Amino acid sequence: MSNTTGPDQIFRTALAKNDIVLPRCDDCGAFHFFPRVLCPHCHGTAISWKPASRKGKVHTTTVVRQKPERGGDYNVCMVELEEGVRMMSRVDGIAPGEVVIGMDVTAFVGEADGAPAVFFKPAEG
Amino acid sequence: MTDQLRGKSAIVGTGHAGFGEAHGLTAYDVMAQSALAALGDAGLKLSDVDGLFCTMMEDSMPALMAAEYLGIQPRFIDGTMSGGSSFVNYLTSATMALDAGLCDVALIVYGSNQRTGSGKLVTASRPPAYEAPYNPRYPISAYAMAAARHMHEYGTTREQLADVAVSARAWARHNPEAFERGPLTREDVLGARMVGDPLTVRDCCLVTDGGGAVVMVRADRARDFPKPPVYVLGSAAESSHRQISQMKDFTVTAARASGQRAFAAAGVSPGDIQAVELYDAFTINTILFLEDLGFCAKGEGGAFVEGGRIAPEGVLPVNTNGGGLSCVHPGMYGIFTVIEAARQIRGDAPGIQLNDVDLALAHGNGGVLSSQVTAILGSQNTL
Numbered sequence: 001m002s003n004t005t006g007p008d009q010i011f012r013t014a015l016a017k018n019d020i021v022l023p024r025c026d027d028c029g030a031f032h033f034f035p036r037v038l039c040p041h042c043h044g045t046a047i048s049w050k051p052a053s054r055k056g057k058v059h060t061t062t063v064v065r066q067k068p069e070r071g072g073d074y075n076v077c078m079v080e081l082e083e084g085v086r087m088m089s090r091v092d093g094i095a096p097g098e099v100v101i102g103m104d105v106t107a108f109v110g111e112a113d114g115a116p117a118v119f120f121k122p123a124e125g
Numbered sequence: 126m127t128d129q130l131r132g133k134s135a136i137v138g139t140g141h142a143g144f145g146e147a148h149g150l151t152a153y154d155v156m157a158q159s160a161l162a163a164l165g166d167a168g169l170k171l172s173d174v175d176g177l178f179c180t181m182m183e184d185s186m187p188a189l190m191a192a193e194y195l196g197i198q199p200r201f202i203d204g205t206m207s208g209g210s211s212f213v214n215y216l217t218s219a220t221m222a223l224d225a226g227l228c229d230v231a232l233i234v235y236g237s238n239q240r241t242g243s244g245k246l247v248t249a250s251r252p253p254a255y256e257a258p259y260n261p262r263y264p265i266s267a268y269a270m271a272a273a274r275h276m277h278e279y280g281t282t283r284e285q286l287a288d289v290a291v292s293a294r295a296w297a298r299h300n301p302e303a304f305e306r307g308p309l310t311r312e313d314v315l316g317a318r319m320v321g322d323p324l325t326v327r328d329c330c331l332v333t334d335g336g337g338a339v340v341m342v343r344a345d346r347a348r349d350f351p352k353p354p355v356y357v358l359g360s361a362a363e364s365s366h367r368q369i370s371q372m373k374d375f376t377v378t379a380a381r382a383s384g385q386r387a388f389a390a391a392g393v394s395p396g397d398i399q400a401v402e403l404y405d406a407f408t409i410n411t412i413l414f415l416e417d418l419g420f421c422a423k424g425e426g427g428a429f430v431e432g433g434r435i436a437p438e439g440v441l442p443v444n445t446n447g448g449g450l451s452c453v454h455p456g457m458y459g460i461f462t463v464i465e466a467a468r469q470i471r472g473d474a475p476g477i478q479l480n481d482v483d484l485a486l487a488h489g490n491g492g493v494l495s496s497q498v499t500a501i502l503g504s505q506n507t508l
Contacts (some may be wrong), residue, residue: 004262008254011140025309030422034254034255034257034371050330059274059275060271060273060274060277060376061197061270061337062266062269062270062322062323063261063267063319063322064261064262064321065318065319065320065321065322071217074260076259076260076261076266076270077270078270078370078375081363082247086370088255088256088261088369088370089258089259090259097322101273101274101277102277111258112258113258115258117258117259
């Protein structure tokens with residue numbers, strides 16, 4: 001039977017249901033990412049899971065240059081969520097070079113290599 | 126390293142092999158040739174080595190593989206793998222082991238055939254689970270994101286990044302051991318193929334073969350060898366993360382802490398350093414490390430490197446062999462910062478030899494700005 005209680009499994013199980021949840025330390029109240037069995041800030045071990053705000057800003061960004069026949073250029077960036085955690089991701093829906101530091105983005109659950117993963121699109125309005 | 130270890134060990138031999146293209150040789154062949162070169166420089170034999178400090182891009186137990194290949198049975202080994210910084214880090218562990226009598230002759234060695242073997246970076250690393258879905262290109266995407274953030278926060282320009290590569294090439298042009306010795310202009314760098322914005326292929330280190338080694342002994346016998354001894358005055362490390370997505374501030378590296386402690390152990394300050402050898406995997410590295418090691422203020426690295434200020438005849442000699450950008454970069458470059466710093470102090474640098482160098486700095490970077498190790502080396506005059 002697969003283990004569905006470890007932090008990595010909890011995150012991925014939620015993603016498969018289109019939910020993005022983030023681990024938050026009960027002791028110090030800070031969020032962290034990637035998921036793990038302890039809080040990297042205060043080292044507490046009581047962790048709760050909270051639905052993510054899905055609101056973030058591009059912290060830094062690059063374009064991976066690739067020949068068109070191999071799929072073309074694509075974006076890789078770091079997004080800082082309102083919760084204060086950063087994750088690597090990609091902003092979809094605009095050209096990779098149009099992704100700029102500081103832009104507001106919204107998270108959604110997409111797919112990478114057949115598995116669900118968190119991606120972002122430019123925030124509306 | 127604390128000041129208790131200041132000057133307790135010395136480099137008495139340096140060597141390298143397989144620079145550029147080492148056709149027909151394996152990574153371990155190049156490693157062994159480098160070891161023999163350094164031992165020959167020191168007037169020692171492989172059978173004298175009882176401490177081995179080694180890691181490779183291949184295998185999960187490379188130090189054991191190296192000892193086996195060399196036909197030695199060391200009583201002390203350190204195979205700590207912190208990426209390219211490992212070989213600067215070994216200066217600390219070798220000094221500790223020598224000082225404690227755990228070994229008498231320490232060999233630090235590395236070799237790679239990544240250019241002729243595969244043509245790209247060899248790695249035993251798996252992509253991190255929370256980064257892999259986005260296909261970052263390792264390691265350039267990490268450094269590109271650090272460069273982009275530095276440009277955003279401090280107004281650093283692509284022209285300033287390019288000038289790091291131009292300066293490295295200006296040094297390399299005088300170094301017969303360097304792989305790239307042709308002319309290189311700022312326009313060449315800016316107009317080169319973009320690989321990971323804002324970095325072009327000329328903002329990136331070379332992909333070459335090559336290996337390097339240094340031999341160390343306790344200071345009390347360091348003057349009994351053919352070449353002038355180069356003392357380890359201070360060395361210190363700090364590790365901040367493994368994955369680039371975990372780097373807290375993309376514009377500040379752990380070199381700030383490693384540098385402060387290395388300078389404190391050596392009892393010197395940045396203004397005393399006559400040759401600065403930095404791990405320049407990408408042009409942004411040189412700017413970050415000059416800032417973090419205290420050669421200029423945070424955010425001023427771009428202006429500091431501009432217009433030949435770190436080139437020959439500039440204000441500070443940086444990467445006097447041509448660095449990883451123009452001299453050699455066989456997967457991990459750290460050992461070569463130590464070798465060039467030692468040779469500048471000994472007075473037998475292969476390219477431009479600076480006058481009367483008593484103090485030099487070697488700085489290793491590992492992973493994706495993850496592990497930072499700083500060493501201050503000095504001549505007999507600095508003891």
